[in-house]
């Protein structure tokens with residue numbers, strides 16, 4: 001039984017509306033925009049005033065034809081920056097993410113059996129990121145979020161870690177819809193890989209702003225389909241999958257965040273999404289944390305609560321965004337007449353952008369964005385009627401830097417985490433084509449250094465400081481507040497909902513444990529559960545008061561599925577760690593790699609057998625071309641040593657040795673030499689061929705010239721096998737071997753018949769693809 005996209009829309013006609021319809025309605029969009037602007041104006045006049053800097057320079061605005069009537073128009077700058085880059089035809093980016101490891105059983109109890117309410121976390125437990133889970137009633141499930149995680153080892157080419165939903169491909173009939181809690185990458189970033197594994201009619205629900213973000217990503221991967229993606233208003237109730245779904249407003253660090261209530265005949269499940277309690281929403285976008293609904297569900301009764309554990313170790317409460325806005329404004333006012341202000345923040349924090357704009361307005365400064373993602377998020381918010389200001393009010397960054405008064409300018413940049421290609425990081429190292437740091441700049445660091453990024457952020461800040469500019473950063477500056485609740489907020493929600501069971505989510509394993517302990521010790525919650533990704537936990541129906549025993553439901557682990565993380569290399573490469581050869585990438589990065597081309601000069605054909613009691617002569621002579629990469633070669637001495645090691649050993653090898661034997665011996669000697677000379681164990685790739693059977697052209701390092709055609713290790717790679725040297729390396733998994741795409745034009749096997757090997761002339765006639 002599944003609810004088709006159309007069916008779901010029919011069941012809840014008011015609650016589910018095609019996002020395409022919404023976004024294409026320019027009339028309603030303008031209406032929403034006006035609302036956004038009105039709020040901004042009210043707030044700006046309510047609290048902040050500064051005595052100077054009110055004479056707003058309009059030079060750039062006038063030049064670009066902006067005046068009072070320009071609102072709602074997309075600036076040419078924004079249009080340029082919002083151009084969509086297609087990354088896939090809808091399938092090619094999936095790599096191996098759907099094909100592999102798909103024959104796993106569904107981890108739940110046998111059909112029709114087991115506890116009715118079920119949770120299967122696929123990602124997000126025991127880690128920060130990659131949030132994705134199944135929430136089920138009996139044998140029908142909905143998927144909550146499909147996020148990615150940023151890997152620790154971006155240095156070896158991985159850009160995304162994706163949750164393992166490949167096993168769901170064969171169980172897609174069980175998944176009846178996808179619900180997204182908010183627009184952060186750790187909640188929507190994996191959709192392009194997860195959705196193709198589900199039924200094409202399975203609807204995806206999100207609020208308007210979030211859907212705008214999803215739309216952009218789906219279009220990038222050619223997966224956008226207006227009938228499948230449905231928006232809903234916060235607070236609306238509708239039936240989807242096995243549940244009656246109700247969302248409630250939570251505050252976080254991006255607009256339009258929801259918590260979820262899943263009602264069923266067997267009990268209610270509450271999921272908070274990512275949240276903190278903003279106590280001064282009237283200074284921001286007006287969205288208040290919905291305590292009323294949480295209290296109501298507390299009275300109604302919740303079988304299970306799942307809540308965000310990110311900041312469980314932080315005592316007290318988070319500070320208000322509004323206070324951050326004041327700190328930003330004070331800092332800006334203090335830099336009056338002294339030069340430019342460069343602020344960096346998370347691009348998705350729209351409220352923060354609004355605060356910067358208000359502070360800039362109050363100081364008579366204009367905003368310009370450096371970094372396309374800022375414009376993308378603001379545009380998504382603008383189209384959802386959630387932008388704090390019209391993107392058309394932004395200055396073009398290049399024009400602003402060239403011709404605008406530095407004392408009237410605030411540049412907002414990406415790169416708070418020193419991402420290699422982000423605007424601030426490029427500027428810090430003098431690599432930005434337009435943004436050059438000046439000694440009279442003030443840098444406002446309005447973000448948190450995410451654990452793991454400390455050293456590169458510090459390098460960036462050191463480099464910025466080298467320009468002599470002023471930097472405002474650190475706790476005392478109060479230029480940032482977390483988007484995740486601190487302990488006192490977490491306790492408040494636990495007490496409000498007072499669930500029968502508590503399952504901490506969204507956090508490292510230690511955080512989940514601490515959150516569970518806090519619920520037991522401080523909030524009177526008796527049943528807490530800490531589980532890991534892949535464990536399905538089930539909850540029995542709530543017992544009525546007349547039944548004997550405690551008024552609670554029992555939780556137990558009812559299934560387990562082995563999960564693998566999938567890695568994406570930023571392009572179309574997606575696969576497990578084995579498939580993406582992470583082990584080899586790290587080994588090469590740490591130990592280096594040696595390529596060797598072995599041209600054997602005097603080998604007898606392998607078939608040549610010595611007569612009885614007659615010894616085959618020894619002394620294989622070779623021409624070696626050795627190339628070492630990613631390692632210390634001691635100004636070439638290592639290469640000479642390797643030559644010596646190999647040639648000495650080959651002197652003892654019989655002349656009728658096979659090429660495989662020669663490759664094996666050579667790779668052993670190369671490894672032995674590296675171990676003794678520089679104590680490294682590099683990857684070693686050896687390709688042996690008989691003289692005249694092909695080989696590398698002269699000049700340059702190995703593999704730069706013509707491709708070899710001999711049936712050596714390389715020729716084995718053509719047949720889908722590994723060269724013997726690679727087999728001897730002792731490493732697991734497929735090797736990144738060099739694969740020639742042609743063989744000798746004679747069509748004969750040069751290994752068996754060295755004399756008939758193709759000549760250099762023959763090789764020239766081959767058309768290499």
Ligand SMILES: [Zn+2]
Nearest residue numbers: 182184252274
């Ligand atoms: Zn979030």
Ligand SMILES: [Zn+2]
Nearest residue numbers: 184186187274
């Ligand atoms: Zn999150």
